[in-house]
Every structure is written in C-alpha cells, then in structure tokens.
Amino acid sequence: MLKAEDYLVGKTAWCPGCGNHSIREALAEALSELQIRPHNVLICSGIGQAAKIPHYIKANGFNGLHGRALPPALGARVANKNLKVIVESGDGDSYGEGGNHLIHNIRRNPDIAHLVHNNQVYGLTKGQASPTSEQGMKTGVQVNGVVVPSLNPLALALVLGAGFVARCFSGEKEHLKETMIAAIKFEGYALVDILQPCPSFNKVNTYGWYKKRVYFPEIEDLQDWSAAMEVSRQWGERIPLGIFYNNSSPTFESTLAALEGEPLAWRPFDPLSVAHVQDEFL
Amino acid sequence: MEVNILVGGAAGQGMETVMNLLGKALVREGYGLIYTKDYMSRVRGGHNFSRLRVASAKPWTNIKSIDVLVALNEETYTRHCENLAPPGKVIFDPGLFSLPDDEDRGVPVELQKLAKEAGGKVMSNTVAVGALLVLIGLRSETVEGLLKEAFADKEGVAEKNITALKSGMDAASRYCSACFSLPAKDEGDKKLFIDGNQVLGMAALASGCRFLSAYPMTPSTGVMNYLAAKMKDYPLVVEQAEDEIAAVNMVLGASYAGLRSLTCTSGGGFSLMTEGLSLSGMIEVPLVIIIAMRPGPATGLPTRTEQGDLEYAIHGGHGEFPRAVLAASSHEDAFYRLNKAFELADRYQIPVLFLSDQNFADTHRSVEPFNFSRLKYNRFLAEEGLYEKPYKRYRFTENGISPRALPGQFADQVVLVDSDEHDQNGNIIEGAEARKLMIDKRMRKLAALAEEMDEPDLYGDPHPEILLISWGSTYGVMRETVDALSDAGLKIAMLHFSDIWPLPQKRLKSLLPRAKISCCVENNATGQLASIIRREAGLLIDRSILKYDGRPFLAHEIVAEVEKSVES
Numbered sequence: 061m062l063k064a065e066d067y068l069v070g071k072t073a074w075c076p077g078c079g080n081h082s083i084r085e086a087l088a089e090a091l092s093e094l095q096i097r098p099h100n101v102l103i104c105s106g107i108g109q110a111a112k113i114p115h116y117i118k119a120n121g122f123n124g125l126h127g128r129a130l131p132p133a134l135g136a137r138v139a140n141k142n143l144k145v146i147v148e149s150g151d152g153d154s155y156g157e158g159g160n161h162l163i164h165n166i167r168r169n170p171d172i173a174h175l176v177h178n179n180q181v182y183g184l185t186k187g188q189a190s191p192t193s194e195q196g197m198k199t200g201v202q203v204n205g206v207v208v209p210s211l212n213p214l215a216l217a218l219v220l221g222a223g224f225v226a227r228c229f230s231g232e233k234e235h236l237k238e239t240m241i242a243a244i245k246f247e248g249y250a251l252v253d254i255l256q257p258c259p260s261f262n263k264v265n266t267y268g269w270y271k272k273r274v275y276f277p278e279i280e281d282l283q284d285w286s287a288a289m290e291v292s293r294q295w296g297e298r299i300p301l302g303i304f305y306n307n308s309s310p311t312f313e314s315t316l317a318a319l320e321g322e323p324l325a326w327r328p329f330d331p332l333s334v335a336h337v338q339d340e341f342l
Numbered sequence: 343m344e345v346n347i348l349v350g351g352a353a354g355q356g357m358e359t360v361m362n363l364l365g366k367a368l369v370r371e372g373y374g375l376i377y378t379k380d381y382m383s384r385v386r387g388g389h390n391f392s393r394l395r396v397a398s399a400k401p402w403t404n405i406k407s408i409d410v411l412v413a414l415n416e417e418t419y420t421r422h423c424e425n426l427a428p429p430g431k432v433i434f435d436p437g438l439f440s441l442p443d444d445e446d447r448g449v450p451v452e453l454q455k456l457a458k459e460a461g462g463k464v465m466s467n468t469v470a471v472g473a474l475l476v477l478i479g480l481r482s483e484t485v486e487g488l489l490k491e492a493f494a495d496k497e498g499v500a501e502k503n504i505t506a507l508k509s510g511m512d513a514a515s516r517y518c519s520a521c522f523s524l525p526a527k528d529e530g531d532k533k534l535f536i537d538g539n540q541v542l543g544m545a546a547l548a549s550g551c552r553f554l555s556a557y558p559m560t561p562s563t564g565v566m567n568y569l570a571a572k573m574k575d576y577p578l579v580v581e582q583a584e585d586e587i588a589a590v591n592m593v594l595g596a597s598y599a600g601l602r603s604l605t606c607t608s609g610g611g612f613s614l615m616t617e618g619l620s621l622s623g624m625i626e627v628p629l630v631i632i633i634a635m636r637p638g639p640a641t642g643l644p645t646r647t648e649q650g651d652l653e654y655a656i657h658g659g660h661g662e663f664p665r666a667v668l669a670a671s672s673h674e675d676a677f678y679r680l681n682k683a684f685e686l687a688d689r690y691q692i693p694v695l696f697l698s699d700q701n702f703a704d705t706h707r708s709v710e711p712f713n714f715s716r717l718k719y720n721r722f723l724a725e726e727g728l729y730e731k732p733y734k735r736y737r738f739t740e741n742g743i744s745p746r747a748l749p750g751q752f753a754d755q756v757v758l759v760d761s762d763e764h765d766q767n768g769n770i771i772e773g774a775e776a777r778k779l780m781i782d783k784r785m786r787k788l789a790a791l792a793e794e795m796d797e798p799d800l801y802g803d804p805h806p807e808i809l810l811i812s813w814g815s816t817y818g819v820m821r822e823t824v825d826a827l828s829d830a831g832l833k834i835a836m837l838h839f840s841d842i843w844p845l846p847q848k849r850l851k852s853l854l855p856r857a858k859i860s861c862c863v864e865n866n867a868t869g870q871l872a873s874i875i876r877r878e879a880g881l882l883i884d885r886s887i888l889k890y891d892g893r894p895f896l897a898h899e900i901v902a903e904v905e906k907s908v909e910s
C-alpha cells in the first residue's frame with residue numbers, strides 16, 4: 061500500500077500560502093488512492109513555479125521547456141502506453157507559450173490528464189500578465205492594466221472537442237483530488253483548470269477572492285455540451301467548480317495500429333528482420 | 343557511351359511519372375543511371391525538368407548535354423534546345439505546339455490524342471515513355487511489367503496504359519528507331535532505383551526507428567512520406583506535428599520513454615527546433631534530426647539546393663553541449679551513416695544532426711542493394727543488477743555517460759530529466775560547484791565521441807599535389823572532377839567529409855600541408871567547411887570554389903576552376 065506521503069519528495073521552492081502546495085498534496089492523495097506505483101507514472105511539465113512539480117512528486121518526470129509539456133507527453137504515450145501520463149504546468153505555460161500544442165492535442169485526444177495550475181499570472185518571472193489575467197490587472201509590464209480580455213480555457217477546450225473538462229480550486233482540496241482521479245481515469249485528453257492563488261504576484265485573485273465566489277453547481281447531464289459550455293462561461297461574482305463535461309471518444313492511441321500489443325518501447329528489433337523492405341526498389 | 347534524357351514541362355504535367363517508369367525499367371534491365379529533378383516551388387505552371395543519364399560506368403552526376411529532349415511544352419524546347427546534341431532528338435506533341443522550321447531533330451508524337459484514344463489524357467506520359475523506348479532501343483516488356491505491378495489492383499488500367507505505351511512506340515518508330523544506343527549493362531546483382539529521401543527513410547526504419555514526428559518542409563518531406571507509407575506494415579508511428587517545435591519535443595518525449603525516434607526538416611524548421619535541440623543536450627535524451635538543406639535565409643529557394651546550414655547545425659541551440667554532425671555523401675554511404683547517427687545518439691545520449699540537401703534528397707540513382715547485416719541496433723540501456731540503486735539519471739561516470747534507464751523499466755525506480763541545470767538525480771539546482779560538475783560530465787563525452795568520427799574519404803592520388811576538400815552531397819561530382827583531372831595528368835585527390843563534427847583531423851593534417859594547391863569546394867557562399875577547418879585544425883586552405891545559385895555543381899564547372907588555380 062502506498063500512502064500519500066510516499067509520493068511526496070523534495071523540498072518545495074514555493075511561497076507560503078501558494079496554491080501549489082495543496083495541488084501537490086491532492087495529486088499525492090489521488091495517486092495513492094489509485095495505487096499507481098511511481099515508476100508507472102510520468103509527469104511532464106514545462107517551466108514556471110507550477111512546472112517544478114516533477115521534483116516534488118515521486119514519479120518519472122520530464123521537466124522540459126517552457127510551453128512544451130504536451131508534445132513530450134504525447135511522444136511518451138506513443139513509446140509506452142502503459143505509462144500514466146499527467147501534464148502539469150502553469151497557465152502561462154499551458155495557455156500562452158504552449159497554446160498551439162493545447163489546441164492540437166485536444167484535437168488528437170491522447171490519454172493524458174492535463175492539470176493546469178491557473179494563478180492568472182506569470183509567477184516565476186515575477187508577475188506579468190498571463191492569458192487568464194483579469195482585464196484591468198496592473199503589473200510591471202501591463203502598467204495601465206491588462207487591456208485584452210482573458211482567455212477562457214474551458215470554453216476553448218469544449219469548442220475544440222475535449223472530452224473531459226473541469227474546474228477546481230486549490231482551496232477545495234478534497235474536490236480537487238476527486239477530480240484529479242476522474243481525470244486520470246478518463247480515457248482521452250482531460251483538462252482540469254485549477255484556480256490557485258499566487259500570494260506574491262496576484263493581488264487581485266487572492267485566496268479570499270476565490271473562496272467567496274466558488275460554488276458547486278448541480279450538473280445533471282455531463283454529456284450535455286451546451287450546458288457545459290454555459291457553465292464554463294460563468295465567471296465573476298460566482299465561479300462554478302466541478303466536472304462540467306465527461307464524454308469520451310476514441311483516443312489518439314486507439315487510432316494507431318502500431319500500439320496494439322506490448323508497448324513499443326519494450327519490443328525487440330533486429331535490422332535483418334526488415335531487409336526485404338528494399339525489394340520495392342528493385 | 344551514354345544517353346542523356348531531359349523531360350521538361352510545367353508543374354503538374356507529370357515529368358516524374360515518365361522518369362520513374364523509364365528509370366526503373368532501365369535499372370531492372372541492368373543499366374546504371376542517375377535521375378535528378380529541377381523544379382519550382384509551385385503546384386501548377388512554371389518550368390520543371392528532370393534529367394536522366396544512363397552511362398556504363400556508374401554515373402554520379404548529370405551533364406548539360408542532351409540526347410533526347412522530351413518537351414511537354416514549348417518552353418521546354420526553347421530553354422533547352424541549345425544543349426541538345428547535334429544528333430539529338432526532340433519528342434513533342436504536334437497537337438500542342440510546333441518546332442521551328444529549321445529544326446530537323448523533331449519526333450512528333452501526338453501524346454494527348456494517342457492517350458485519349460487509349461482511354462484517357464492522363465496517360466500521355468505513358469505515350470511519351472513508349473516513344474522514348476523506341477529512341478533508346480529498350481524493349482517494352484519491362485515497362486509493361488512495371489505498369490502491371492503499379493495498377494495491379496485497378497482493373498483494366500494497366501491494359502489501357504500498355505495500349506498507350508505501344509501507340510507511343512508506333513508513332514516514334516516512324517521517325518527513328520534505336521537511334522541512340524544504350525551503354526553496356528552494369529554487370530552484377532540487381533540494383534535498386536531509389537532517391538536520397540527514400541534511402542534515409544529506409545535506413546531509419548531498418549535502424550529500429552519507430553517514431554517520426556515532423557512538419558512538412560521541402561526537401562525533407564520525402565522521408566516522412568516514405569515512413570508514413572510503412573505504417574501499415576511495420577510497428578511504426580508517423581505523426582504530423584502542429585509545428586516543428588512540437589515535432590522535436592514529441593520526439594524527445596518518445597525517445598526519453600524508450601523509442602528510437604527521428605524528426606526531419608529543412609533550415610527554417612530547424613530554426614524552430616533549436617530550443618529542443620538544446621533541451622536534448624541538457625537532458626541527455628538521444629535525438630536524431632535530418633536537416634535537408636535548401637538555400638536560405640528565411641524561405642529562400644524552397645526546391646533548390648545549398649550546403650548553407652553546416653555552421654548552423656554545429657552551433658544551433660543555446661548553451662554548450664556535445665553533439666555530432668554527419669552528412670549524406672552518397673546513397674551508398676548515407677544508408678549506413680544514418681544508422682550510425684542513431685547509434686551515436688543512443689550511446690552518447692546526445693543530439694545528432696544529419697545533413698542532407700535537395701541535391702541528395704531528390705536524386706534517384708541505381709545502387710547495389712544494401713547490406714542490412716551491417717546495421718546496428720544497440721540501445722545502451724541500464725540492465726537489472728548492473729546499475730546502482732537508487733537509480734540516478736545523471737550519475738557521474740568517468741566517460742560522462744550515465745547509465746540510461748527508461749521510465750517504467752525498473753520497479754520503483756524513477757527517471758527524472760530536467761531542462762534546468764540539475765544534480766545527479768535530475769533535480770533542479772543552482773549551486774556553482776554542482777553546475778560545473780554537470781557541465782564537465784556532459785563535456786567528457788566528447789573525447790570518446792571524437793574517436794568515433796570517420797576520417798574523410800580520400801579518393802584519387804594517394805600523394806596529391808592538388809588537394810580538393812568537400813563534404814556531403816557533392817561526393818559524386820567531386821569524384822567525377824578528380825577522375826577528369828587525373829586523366830588530364832594532374833596529381834590530384836579529394837578529401838571528402840561525411841562525419842564532420844567533432845571534426846576528424848588526422849588525414850587533413852597529414853595531407854593538407856604537403857599539397858601544393860588546396861581548394862575547398864562547397865555549395866554555399868561563405869566556405870563554411872573551410873572556416874571550420876581553419877578554426878578547429880588551424881589549417882588554411884588556399885582557395886574556395888563556391889556555388890550558391892541554388893543549383894548543384896556540374897563537374898565541368900569545378901574542373902574549370904581547378905584548372906584556373908593550376909595555371910596561376
């Protein structure tokens with residue numbers, strides 16, 4: 061039996077009061093409830109405060125480039141479909157620098173749980189606006205306040221055909237853990253946007269700000285796309301949390317004949333066995 | 343004795359169909375040949391042409407002179423008639439245009455009309471092949487066999503094509519039959535008829551590469567096409583990435599998790615990949631990138647050739663890390679050398695850049711079948727019982743190579759890689775001493791890596807007074823140059839690099855100082871290899887012979903330049 065503590069390693073470099081702490085704990089609890097042994101999990105991340113997570117969870121880790129957490133995760137799924145692949149990164153990383161990969165991996169629908177630590181700011185680089193920063197938020201770069209409207213990642217994911225879309229709050233850890241479990245179990249691409257306070261750089265969306273607004277709406281039909289879209293678009297005085305949509309479709313992996321059977325990475329190979337491939341040129 | 347054929351027309355007129363059919367038939371019949379493409383970056387219109395040279399000695403390059411010109415449009419005739427040999431012939435469709443009155447070399451064949459009669463206009467290329475067969479005196483059975491193979495699953499199509507072929511033969515035979523004679527056949531085993539991209543795609547497959555992620559970019563796309571077509575028969579995944587950044591990062595993820603993986607691109611795409619290249623250097627995950635060069639900067643000349651990205655391959659990517667740079671010199675060599683690229687990447691856990699170019703990628707040649715038993719497949723992975731526990735991805739070792747385990751390979755051992763500087767575990771660090779130790783560990787790999795580099799190929803006089811230096815796809819034209827100048831009595835040789843970085847220096851250091859004249863021949867504007875040799879080996883080369891108009895060298899051009907150097 062692996063306990064949640066068994067998944068916690070390293071000494072975090074996060075500020076006191078940062079939402080990352082409870083996101084990390086929730087993940088450890090989720091993994092322990094799922095009883096997935098660390099060598100069978102792969103966490104891919106980019107760069108940022110959130111993206112340091114592979115150093116703090118006992119699992120395989122690919123802490124790659126800023127914005128590029130999804131592509132190696134996809135590659136790893138091709139190589140070894142027995143790995144539980146989790147992509148975990150910040151809002152800047154996932155929605156800004158990595159936006160193109162977000163779009164196209166939602167379309168591909170690989171079996172990946174994408175957990176976004178959304179503090180609505182660039183934390184590591186000390187407080188510039190991220191794609192999800194509120195209009196009007198002033199920063200050292202957006203000196204007159206953010207002018208462009210913020211990105212709604214859940215609505216975007218739904219439009220692109222994501223099969224699993226959820227919003228959580230780091231201050232609701234039990235719900236977060238349960239949602240993580242559901243996302244990891246979901247066969248296909250699952251997006252969990254996790255609201256998270258950044259006490260150092262986001263003075264607008266504080267713990268109290270979120271706490272006052274979040275609520276759990278009753279969602280009757282998790283396969284009702286229009287209803288999911290509507291709840292995803294709620295933001296302001298009240299911010300809904302929960303799994304908004306859960307409707308699986310064939311995964312990227314299931315379309316690849318090569319992945320049938322043993323993981324590709326473990327299959328032996330002998331060049332002589334393919335020597336006849338040159339016959340077509342004779 | 344040889345026959346030189348040029349087929350030209352607008353993009354979309356199907357020159358390739360003619361050459362593929364004729365080329366393959368000739369190779370099956372036992373002739374040695376080369377077939378090159380000169381095409382524009384457009385889908386319709388413009389002027390595209392292909393050259394095919396059949397010669398008794400293995401031809402390495404094409405020449406300017408044309409024996410049979412197949413002019414699918416009038417422009418082809420006007421552009422190329424000056425190079426048509428006096429006893430040459432022009433196959434053209436009198437239904438489309440007519441030749442000048444004083445042109446008596448014409449062989450009018452109503453390509454479109456005959457094709458329509460046989461069953462469809464699309465077969466006008468088959469009619470042209472029929473006419474060509476008559477002119478060069480090649481029997482039609484082999485082509486008929488190829489048509490049957492090509493259309494095996496389409497009822498009646500092969501028969502219609504054979505009718506078209508025969509009508510082309512009949513039409514041409516009224517004007518001239520076997521007016522050119524083919525050279526002696528190349529004795530020995532059956533040959534392959536294959537282009538450079540296909541050679542590389544096949545080498546990747548046969549090296550155990552199971553994942554290719556790439557974004558289409560001429561002239562590299564042929565590698566992708568080759569491998570994609572193999573997905574139905576082999577456990578192989580080809581994924582078209584959303585961009586080259588995704589491509590290289592997907593490949594790194596697959597490689598990290600245990601697959602031999604590849605990406606291919608051209609200069610512009612490689613620019614987008616350089617951050618990922620640097621990541622490979624940092625996380626020590628094997629990476630192979632084929633860069634099929636085309637002239638830059640920026641979009642440059644998309645369908646033309648250049649050797650302009652050598653320095654970029656050596657220096658691309660931020661930070662300092664060991665890498666290898668190899669190049670495709672000939673079809674014969676590149677097959678095994680790409681296998682070497684995979685082996686080096688796995689053994690040293692480094693990125694390996696494999697340079698090809700349009701001249702290599704798009705050129706078909708007749709080559710001996712490859713010997714697959716020469717290919718290696720070693721993964722150099724940690725083995726149970728032989729690695730120290732707990733597993734540390736970046737454990738310090740004497741040669742700098744840490745035992746490599748895959749995620750999931752060993753129960754309860756995890757594999758952590760990090761693009762930040764890290765400790766032996768893979769955990770992010772910032773300490774000065776730890777940083778230095780890790781740089782030293784990575785750089786230690788260079789010593790053994792340098793020993794793996796093949797010395798440049800020496801061809802010609804073993805004690806040359808004139809030494810030519812070259813690399814990559816110019817191998818064939820350099821050989822023809824050396825042959826021509828040796829025949830003219832010069833003591834000349836070429837030193838041709840296929841493994842370029844780390845630069846092998848022994849042969850250079852023994853031969854270059856003793857040569858009276860040295861020239862570096864490169865398909866670029868700045869003489870990049872010459873600079874690298876000056877910097878790395880401290881040797882100066884007398885002069886550079888450079889060509890950077892987007893076209894490959896022709897042997898006579900280099901011969902003329904070398905002769906100039908000899909005179910002065």
Ligand SMILES: Cc1ncc(C[n+]2csc(CCOP(=O)(O)OP(=O)(O)O)c2C)c(N)n1
Pocket residue numbers: 107108109110111126149150151152153154177179181182183184185190
């Ligand atoms: C290519 C590249 N550009 C920029 C950076 C600098 N950078 C590092 S993290 C980051 C933003 C992080 O924001 P987010 O992803 O929201 O993570 P957080 O720190 O807020 O958790 C930036 C701009 C980088 N490391 N690499």
Ligand SMILES: [Mg+2]
Pocket residue numbers: 108150151152177178179180181182183190
């Ligand atoms: Mg952030």
